[in-house]
Amino acid sequence: MKLFRLAPAALAALLLTGCPAKKDTAETETTTTPAAATPAVPAFNADSAYAYVAKQVAFGPRVPNSKAHVQTGDWLVARFKALGLTVREQPFEAMAFDGNMLKSRNLIAQYQPQAPRRVAVFTHWDTRPFADKDKQNKNAPFDGASDGASGVGIVLEMARILAAQPDSLTPGVGVDFILFDAEDYGYDAATQGEKKNLLNGQETWCLGSQYWAKNVVPAGYKPNYGILLDMVGAKDGRFNREGISRKKAPDVVEKVWNTAAELGFSDYFQFTNSPTLTDDHAFTNAAGVRTIDIIDFLPNGEFRPYHHTTQDNLSIIDRRTLKAVGQTVLTTIYKE
Template sequence: MMHILYIALLACSLAACSQAKNQQKENTTVSQAVPQTNTPTFDADSAYTYVENQVKFGPRVPNTQAHKDCGNYLASELRRFGAKVYEQEATLTAYDNTGLEAKNIIGSYNPDSDKRILLFAHWDSRPYSDEDPDPANHHKPIDGADDGGSGVGVLLEIARQLSITNPGIGVDIIFFDAEDYGVPEFSRNKYNEPTSTTWCLGSQFWAKNPHIPNYKAEFGILLDMVGSKNAVFYKEMTSMRYAARYVDEVWNTARNLGYGKYFINANGGGVTDDHEFVIEGRNIPCLDIINYSEDGFGWYWHTQKDNMDNIDRETLKAVGQTVLEVIYNRQKK
């Protein structure tokens, strides 16, 4: 009886072992069949430092030393991260006929690849605090930690990651200049014609004079005001009109990564921003990730309070990791 029982137990044991091995083999086969992403990890501390470094130069208003020094810094960082860098200089005319010594800074990765994504932000800061509650501050330039600095900071960290892990596609990063020199509130009544074209001068220039003749990209992503605490990103109206499929891709990616509280699955208002001129001038579908809703911009917008106190690492992480995931998943599509 004991001998028969032993044989039975041994048979069951061997059968269980065989089944486990087969299950293990099956699991291994399934795992190997699923494409594995090589998306790098976005370093929010690094992005925060890049924002801080810009603010340390002072307000990056065209025709100032701070602007010139920061522009040199941004170009040198892109070179350090292995990009092919173009510095596009031009004298642009502001709303009041001031000549602005402007510079668009472009960093290209895998420049020979036909499959390309465009990432962009503006790097200048507002020469006025025209939304400040204190009228005495209206003619003072702003730090632009979020409005300008945050988008550039995220893109610099993305550039650093691109230099470490090849995305397998072409990526162009553009820092547009003279975006924030539009007509101030205190002068608006002097102008009877639409003032939207007084903004985004750098992107308007680039759209007519791209750094590469006949430049094309599958789509573009604009980052504007993407670093403040409790930021929310609605689906901006112009983005939905011209790039709805890419908006949905970005917002779905953010939700899958656990960043749904930032990327709100609802339509927002429309804004005049760099993406409009890239769409119009280059016929590239673009979307704008911007902290804006139908209630307006953040409370600190175009005031003396747009400083490093508002910059939040978690927000930078949510935006940066989402964009990285979109980039590195494109090689599968």
């Protein structure tokens, strides 16, 4: 993904840190309220998630209007249906900054669609058409193993796990896996200054989530909250508390990061703040879905070196990162 924007006073916010809630040491045993027992949560299978990432990469770069893009979308729909989820496609066309009309589709797969209480898990499934941060191949397409495929790999594995549970071991909420398209075809003035932005004055990133926010599917959709996964598979991933997430859904940020700490994943989910970022959650929040962003984005407002380069391939994907994110999100859902 994309570009960051510093919110007011964001530079000061970069230095702020926090910790999971701790019991006051002055409390006595008679005044302590026992914590609710964590429900039995299935184990997230990182090997399976990795295989889903590899499968997407094998199709080739999932750039809108390409054969690989169509094949990947068809495979995703078939896979969700094979797991027994209720699947909807939301086709749309959107003009990219360079004037190309992108034939795109958002995908919505619902687990337990009848459940009144719901949680949304968002990600994007397309890849950027050019490695514009690459020093040698800035116009080359790239695999998007972390930036795109990793979030989808985690979503597919979560769907597989949930679909396999007997009725007695299902979570207390329904889950909607919403995969946005045409997310990563945006204009970066720092790396594409030689190109003309025909969408000047309009947001060039996140075209799929912009379309969904204006045409919400399912109609009237109001889940308890949403979690966006973006660039969640690279080795030594670092997930800091992003600005819009902290502003729009601070309780969800606390819930997810504290859950990660309880599971022993604080090396990945760090109690450090990062700046405001234009990502899909900016538009899901605008549509009324309180959403946080789990993204490999650093407190200084920079991305990791693989970002938008040909280095974003299968070699950087680490099962331990997939496990940390997948198990944390799955456990968070089971706590509802």
